Every structure is written in structure tokens, then in C-alpha cells.
Amino acid sequence: MDTGTHIVMGVALAGLSTLDPVVNNDPVLFNAILVGTIVGSHAPDFDTVLKLRNNATYIRHHRGVTHSVPAVIFWGVLIASLIHLFFPQVNFWHLYGWTALAVIIHVFVDIFNAYGTQAYRPFTDKWIAHGFINTFDPYIFTLHLAGIVAWILGANPGTTWILIYTVILLYYIKRYMDKREIVKTIKEYFPDTIAVATSPTIKQNYWRVAVTTENRFYVGTVENGHIEIVDEFQKIALPDSSVIDIAKTDKNVSAFLSFSPVYRWEINEFDDYTEVRFIDLRYRSKTFYPFVAVVQINMDNEIISSYTGWIFSEHKLQNKLYVGDSPI
Template sequence: MDTATHIAMGIALGGIATADPAIAENPVLFSAVMIGTIVGSHAPDFDTVLKLKSNAVYLRHHRGITHSIPLVLFWGWFISSLIYLAIPNLSYGPIYRWTALAVVIHVFVDIFNAYGTQALRPFSNRWIALGFINTFDPVIFTAHIIGFVLWGIGLNPTIVFLSIYAILVLYYIKRYLQKKAMVKKLTLYYGDVEGVYASPTINQNIWRLAITTNDSFYVARAIDGNIQIVHKFDRVPLPNNRLIATAKTDKNVAAFLSFSSVYRYEITEYDRYTEVRFIDLRYRAKDHYPFVAVVNISENLDILSSFTGWVFSEDKLQDKLLIEE
């Protein structure tokens, strides 16, 4: 989920915590728990600072180790311990329990969107991305805003937010069934479907789809359940040669390949170098595929420049790949 929704969930969880009389009747303890749930609801995304190092490092680690089982346990303990040390003479147990729950909920809700997490590390490095809730879902966010308004006018926050979450469970089921119906339709139509990557949009009735069959990649949109094929690409295996072997050693390409599950490639020869471009088909914006990895390799198989990340124009991409004459 996006940062705003994670924080909203943290505030809501702090409201639910008032079901404990010890928290409801102690303003200082309530404040400590609220701080814990707000910070805990965002803590796993502290890895966004990795962007300061490079896109490759960020891509390899965002929603990876910071969302893993060991780090989930660590965040709950670390944040609640800091709060306990900063605000003495409070019971540690409630602070820890609610802070830890906020961290767990953060990781849990992240598995439902298209990006996903490596929540099962260290037992598995597999990305878990169920792909039926948008990273920012206006229904979920608006439900929280309504909850805050009802809390503000004096309604019991525990009852308010537990009721809202009961409704949201039904909403999640509805979105899951929508995705399941689309996947079933595609499987029946193509027959040889190996995978369907679904990415919901903010619009409830529009989905982005990337479909893998035995010999093709399809990029599609589903509008009101009607599936429209936008692009079709032949599914060509990567060549087993020295050029591709060199490309795979580049940190940007390696990060891209570790994350992308549906991509095509292009090899373009120029006078002084060869460009190898990997294009993720899961993300499409106005007939452009912005998430790429590109590496320029000399005739002697030296890496001249490379890039991975989101770019929305060829000019900007070439600026990042500028090769000195």
C-alpha cells in the first residue's frame, strides 16, 4: 500500500487499541501505543532510503529483507523498546503488542497489490504479489477517512474501525473474485496460459494484464470484464552467448532480472557498442513501458553504461546512459 494508507491503518489500529481499558483510561499509555502503531505501520518501508544509493540497490531490497520474518519481528521490538525508554513508567506489553501488530499488518496488506513482498524470507525468496488491490486504493483510504470522522464526532473507535474492516474484508473478497474471473476467461480463451499478471488501477473497472503463453507475451486491459489485447510479442528465449552473459553481470540488469517476472528484450547494434534492453511488460502507460533495464556493451565486452528504473521518455533514458566520446 501507499504511505498514506499505511499510516491511516496505524491510526485506526491505535483507535482499536482503546478496547483495552488500561489503554483507554491512561492518556500517556494511549499516546505511546498510538506512536507505536503509526511508526510500526510504516517501518518496513524505511528501505526507501536505499534510493539514495542507487536504483539497483533499491530494486533488489525494497519490500525484500525489510518485509521478511526476521525484520518484522525486529521492527516490533525495536520501535516499542525506543518508546518504552523514552516514556518511562509505562507497561511495555501493550506498547509492544500493538506496535508489532501494526508491522505485521503492513506486510500483510502489501502482498495483495501487484508489487508484492518477499514476506517469507528467509524460508523463501519468492515474491508474493496477489495483484488484486491497487497500491493506492481509494475505497480503502476513504473508508479510513470516514472512520476518523466518526471517531472525531464521538463514536467508539473500536466499534467504528472493526466495522469498517469487516466491510473491507468483503471488498477484498470482491476484488479477488474479479481477478479470478479474468484469469479464468483468459485461460479458457488461450488454453496454453502459463501465467497472468494482474495489476488493478484506481478505477474499479479497469485492470492492466500481462499474459504469458507458450510462445507469446500479451499485454491487455480489462474494462468492465471485457479483455482487450493491446500488444502481442513473440516469446523469444534469451540467447546463450557472451553478450548476454556480460549483460547479466551488470548490477542494474541483475537487479531488474531478480524482480521482473514478465519481460522482453531488444538487442540493438551501434557503431561503437551494442545496447541490450530489458522491458517489463507488467507496467504500461500510454503505450509506453517505463520500467526497463538497459546496458551498453563495447565490442570488447566492456560495460560502458547501464540503468534500471522507471523512465517515461527516450530522451531522459539516453541522458542517463550518456557515453563519453
């Protein structure tokens, strides 16, 4: 989820904590928990600072180790311990319990969007992305804002948040059923379907899909239950060549390949260099595929430039290749 939603979820958890009699009867403990749930709800995304280094590092590690099982335990202990230094009189285990719950819920809700997380590390590095809740969902965010306003106006926080989270749970079930119906329809139309990547949008009735079959990739949209295929590509395995081998050693390409499950590739020959391009098919925007990895290799088999990330025009991509991330 986005930062704003994680923060309001932290506030909501603090409201739910008032159902705990120990918390409800101790204002100081409640204040400590409020800090803990807000910080804990955002903590796994502290890895956003990796963007300051380069896109490759960010893509490879964002929602990776910071969302793993050990990290979930670490964040809860660290945040609760730091807060306890300022509130030594409060019950540590109640503080830790609600703070840890905020971290767990952060990681849990992230697995439902198209980006996903590596939440099962260290048991597996597989990305878990169920793809039926948008990264920013206006309904979920608005329900949280409504709950906060109701709380400010005097509503009982425990009752308010139980009601709101019951509605949100039903909403998740509804979105899951929407996705299941989309996948079912696609598999009926393409019997040799291997995988379907779904990307919900802010619009409730509009989805993006990327379909992998035995021999082709299909990219399409789903609006009001109607599926429209807008692009298709032949599924071709990467060739066994020195150019591809060199490209795979590049940090930007390596990061892209570690993250993207549905992509096509192309090799373009120029006078002075060869360009290898990898294109993620999940994020089509109008007629453009903005998430790419590109590497340029000169005639001496040296990487002269590379880039990975989100880019929305060929002109900007070429600028990035020359003034953006440096090659290895």
C-alpha cells in the first residue's frame, strides 16, 4: 500500500488497542502505542532510502528483506524498545504486541497488490503478489479517514474500527472474487494459459492483465467484466549468446530480472553498440510499457550504459542512459 494508507492504518490500530483493558485504562500506554503503531505501520518501507543510491539497488531490495519474516520480528522489537526508553513506566509487552501487529499488517496488506513483497524470506525469495488491491485504493483510504473523523467527533474507537475493518474485509473478499472471475474467463479463452498477472487500478471496474501462455504473451484490459486484448507477443526464450551473458551481469538488468515475472526482450544493433532491452508487460500505460531495463554494449563487449526503472517516453529513456545510473 502507499505511505498515506499505511499511516492511517497505524492510527486505526491504535484505536483498536483501546479494546485492550490495560491500554484503555492507561493514557500514557495508549500514547506510546499510538506512536508505535504509526511508526510500525511504515517501518518496512524505510528501505525507500535505497532510491538515493540507484534504481537497481532499490528495485532489487524494496519490499525484500525489510518485509521478510526476520525483519517483521526485528522491527517490532526495535521500535517498541526505542519507545519504551521514553515511556519506561508502561507495560512493554502490550506496547510490543500492538507495534508488532502494525508491522505484520503492513507486510500482509502489501502482498495483495501487483508489486507484492518477498514476505516469505528466508524460506523463499519468491515475490508474493496477488494483484487484486491497488497500491492506493481510494475506498480503503476513505474508510480510514471516515473512522478517524468519527473518532475525533467522539465515537468509540474500538467499536468504530471493528465496524470499518469488517467492511474492509468484505471488500477484500469482493475484490478477490473479481480477480478470480477474470482469471477464470481468461483461462477459458486461452486453455494453454500458464499464468495471469492482474493489476487493479483506482477505477473499481478497470483492470490490467498480462497473460502468459505456452507460446505467447497477451496484454489486455478488463472493464466491466469485458476482456480486451490490446497487445500480443511471441514468447521467445533468451538466446544463448555472449551479448545476453554480458547483459545479465549488469546491475540494472540483474535487478529487473530478479523482480519481473512477465517480460519480453529485444536486441537492437547500432553502428557503435548493441542494445538489449527487457520490458515488463504488467504495467502497460496507454501504448507504452514504462518499466524497463536497458543495457548498451560496445564493440569490445563492454557495458557503456544501462538503466532500469519507470520511464514514460523514449526520449527520457535515452537521456537516462547517458546521464542516469552509471554502468557497473
